[in-house]
Amino acid sequence: MSSLIRRKEITIAIMLFCAFFVFADRAYKAPILLDTSKWVQKWVLAISAVTMIVTFISSIIRNTRRIQTSLSEGDGPDAGSSIVGQWFYYGTTLVASVLTVAVGLTMGIQSNPYQWMYQYVFQNLATAIASFLGLFYIGAAFRAFRARTAEAAILLICGVTVMLTTNPFGEAIWSGFPVIGSWFLNWVSIGSRRGMGLASSVGTVALAIRVILGYERSVSAGGE
Amino acid sequence: MSSIIDKFENLDRRILLWAVVICVTLPYFIPVGLPIPYEPWVLDAIDFMENEVPDGATVLLDLSAALRVITELEGGMQATGWYFTQRGFKVVGTCFYPDGVFEWYNFIEPEFIKAGYVYGEDYVFLGYIPGESTGVDRLAKSIRDLISVDYEGNKIEDLPMMADIDKAEDFAFVMAFGSGWTPGSYITNWYLPYGIPIIPFSHMYGLSGYLSSWMAGFIPGTICGVRGSGEWANYLGLPSTAVTMLDSVGLGHAIMILFIILGNIAMLIEKYGGKDTESIGGSP
Numbered sequence: 001m002s003s004l005i006r007r008k009e010i011t012i013a014i015m016l017f018c019a020f021f022v023f024a025d026r027a028y029k030a031p032i033l034l035d036t037s038k039w040v041q042k043w044v045l046a047i048s049a050v051t052m053i054v055t056f057i058s059s060i061i062r063n064t065r066r067i068q069t070s071l072s073e074g075d076g077p078d079a080g081s082s083i084v085g086q087w088f089y090y091g092t093t094l095v096a097s098v099l100t101v102a103v104g105l106t107m108g109i110q111s112n113p114y115q116w117m118y119q120y121v122f123q124n125l126a127t128a129i130a131s132f133l134g135l136f137y138i139g140a141a142f143r144a145f146r147a148r149t150a151e152a153a154i155l156l157i158c159g160v161t162v163m164l165t166t167n168p169f170g171e172a173i174w175s176g177f178p179v180i181g182s183w184f185l186n187w188v189s190i191g192s193r194r195g196m197g198l199a200s201s202v203g204t205v206a207l208a209i210r211v212i213l214g215y216e217r218s219v220s221a222g223g224e
Numbered sequence: 225m226s227s228i229i230d231k232f233e234n235l236d237r238r239i240l241l242w243a244v245v246i247c248v249t250l251p252y253f254i255p256v257g258l259p260i261p262y263e264p265w266v267l268d269a270i271d272f273m274e275n276e277v278p279d280g281a282t283v284l285l286d287l288s289a290a291l292r293v294i295t296e297l298e299g300g301m302q303a304t305g306w307y308f309t310q311r312g313f314k315v316v317g318t319c320f321y322p323d324g325v326f327e328w329y330n331f332i333e334p335e336f337i338k339a340g341y342v343y344g345e346d347y348v349f350l351g352y353i354p355g356e357s358t359g360v361d362r363l364a365k366s367i368r369d370l371i372s373v374d375y376e377g378n379k380i381e382d383l384p385m386m387a388d389i390d391k392a393e394d395f396a397f398v399m400a401f402g403s404g405w406t407p408g409s410y411i412t413n414w415y416l417p418y419g420i421p422i423i424p425f426s427h428m429y430g431l432s433g434y435l436s437s438w439m440a441g442f443i444p445g446t447i448c449g450v451r452g453s454g455e456w457a458n459y460l461g462l463p464s465t466a467v468t469m470l471d472s473v474g475l476g477h478a479i480m481i482l483f484i485i486l487g488n489i490a491m492l493i494e495k496y497g498g499k500d501t502e503s504i505g506g507s508p
Contacts, residue, residue, distance in 0.1 A: 048354035
């Protein structure tokens with residue numbers, strides 16, 4: 001029974017079925033295609049919701065194992081592991097995860113403790129991490145934006161002009177900055193972005209056709 | 225002179241970061257009042273809402289922005305909530321990112337309550353829906369098929385406002401906040417098949433992606449980042465934090481550009497002063 005379920009033909013048949021109806025629903029407005037597509041998509045949403053539970057359980061297992069590893073004395077299979085002694089970080093993740101879920105399930109997500117955790121802990125940490133990234137960008141921009149070569153000079157001019165375009169300071173200095181910056185944004189940036197977008201879209205369509213025709217087996221057969 | 229250039233070339237990064245932190249913080253204590261010019265894509269978005277959407281229209285408000293970018297979008301969200309009440313829009317709220325629930329109850333619903341909006345009659349919140357692009361597509365086809373109850377646990381058919389609202393064609397437009405590509409999913413799944421106008425309201429990184437759609441005529445306009453939030457709040461005449469943040473971001477960028485220019489001047493002096501350029505640039 002187990003070997004029957006694991007047969008890759010079954011996986012390919014499910015992929016073919018799903019891809020065909022979702023793809024065809026866009027191309028032809030037939031009730032049977034619409035209804036089947038909706039049914040398939042309902043399953044996708046249900047699976048998406050379940051993956052969150054899987055992620056949570058996976059996170060708990062992973063962090064528990066890492067705590068065990070980091071508490072080891074450095075002998076045995078964990079000798080030389082880079083996480084030895086760092087149990088505190090994994091413990092914090094573990095406690096925060098379990099506490100958040102416990103408070104949410106017992107008191108409700110509209111309760112004051114849950115809202116407090118979300119507003120005063122999670123929000124602040126999330127924005128702080130994003131802000132740290134900003135500081136790294138600034139440091140990197142200062143080091144990298146040097147006109148050492150012609151290519152670097154072009155990058156520098158584009159970068160600085162677009163920065164002066166997207167904040168009001170540029171226009172206050174010289175009204176020409178937004179004009180030049182908009183040209184970079186509207187023609188250079190968008191042109192290249194559209195090129196990449198079209199290429200990836202054509203690739204996606206090709207992948208969809210391969211799935212529908214049953215040629216795409218890598219996702220179901222471990223790279224065969 | 226040479227030692228000054230050397231020092232600048234090998235400038236301690238902490239000096240640069242402190243300079244930026246001071247410039248970013250200063251406008252909160254001493255307002256600078258930088259001019260607020262409007263970008264054409266923001267003007268087009270405002271023009272669409274002002275002139276092409278009738279009062280009392282039904283609007284879908286998607287809050288799929290992660291909290292990490294909330295500082296960019298908070299002012300814009302509050303301004304949007306306030307504007308919708310001024311126009312008497314009927315609002316259906318949802319989100320495809322869990323943080324949207326928090327944003328709804330903290331930035332949007334308070335504006336509705338202040339304006340005397342009644343839940344179920346003037347606005348409804350569907351809550352978080354997983355599945356992103358697939359969910360957006362399913363929402364366009366039928367809300368009732370996708371979910372049976374709203375976020376408060378009320379049955380959809382028991383909400384008076386939802387009596388005539390079920391699918392994409394029942395909405396005048398979609399205002400989609402996002403820190404990923406969820407607003408783009410609306411363009412794919414709501415605009416292209418059904419012609420429903422989408423206004424993406426994204427963090428700044430998303431701007432170039434949505435500009436592409438704006439130039440192609442897929443969207444009426446877009447509002448992005450702190451600048452978009454500030455322009456939107458300033459247009460509405462609201463005393464929003466987004467307007468103050470424009471000063472903050474403007475000065476932060478200005479000091480950064482100043483350092484970049486000075487760094488290049490130092491490099492050019494070194495270069496034409498005969499020093500080996502390979503040694504220029506400081507520590508990584």
